[in-house]
Amino acid sequence: MKKIIIINGPNLNLLGKREPTIYGSSSFEDFYKALKEKYSEVELDYFQSNIEGELINKLHEVGFDFDGIVLNAAAYTHTSVGIGDAVKGLETPVVEVHISNVHSREEFRHVSFIAPNTKGVITGFGLQSYELAIQSFL
Template sequence: MSNTIFVLNGPNLNMLGKREPGIYGGKTLKDIEDDCVKAGKELGFTVECHQSNHEGALVDLLHEAGERTVGVVINPGAYGHTSIAMHDAIRAISVPVLEVHISNIHAREEFRHKSMIAPAAKGMICGFGPYGYIMALNALKNITA
């Protein structure tokens, strides 16, 4: 049985550390990925990290995850508020998917309050900064044990 988890990041998250540090903090995506790999190892997972600015590439990664992982942590970025395609891809796979947002989307602009991903995901973590990814990995450990 696989012990692999995908950590997927959507559009503009490759700009972490540069983009609006007052909202997203100073960590880069590489820092967050390194933290996820380390935490995953401690939890008994192999973590593979992927980032794309392209919706279809993220859909393809979700399909792949359904075939070879035990779960997914996804920060869909802005696609979380718009992507029916990603919603449908999550519903099409049988592994648990946890949605993560670095900022508290409910304390921001109104258009960010609704997630298209949340109804298809096992759960959502938002507002805890990069630590939300670690929280999601711990949650996956609990629900896949």
């Protein structure tokens, strides 16, 4: 059984409440429950933190024995050299995901410190971005 973890960064705990015109009206918990049912042949795990160091610690914890990491580092994507370096040091492949199309938003969101160290980037497909990333590992 493949082991895949979704790691979400800051403010993604507010999905369904925060800026629904950009991020939709579903909570991530409801979406995650549906993903677990749909991909029952996968050991799917989930972690969310608003704290950069906790995200790095989780990447270190899972980055050598999972089959895939789906990472939405949110705003840290564009600011965290530390998360980019953590991803670079892992054996487990990482797919960077974003709910919105970051390239149609503010210019600072066009730069990722994580993308150069990933298997790929999926952006702009809403919550389906996560599902596309999971499929890339199967």
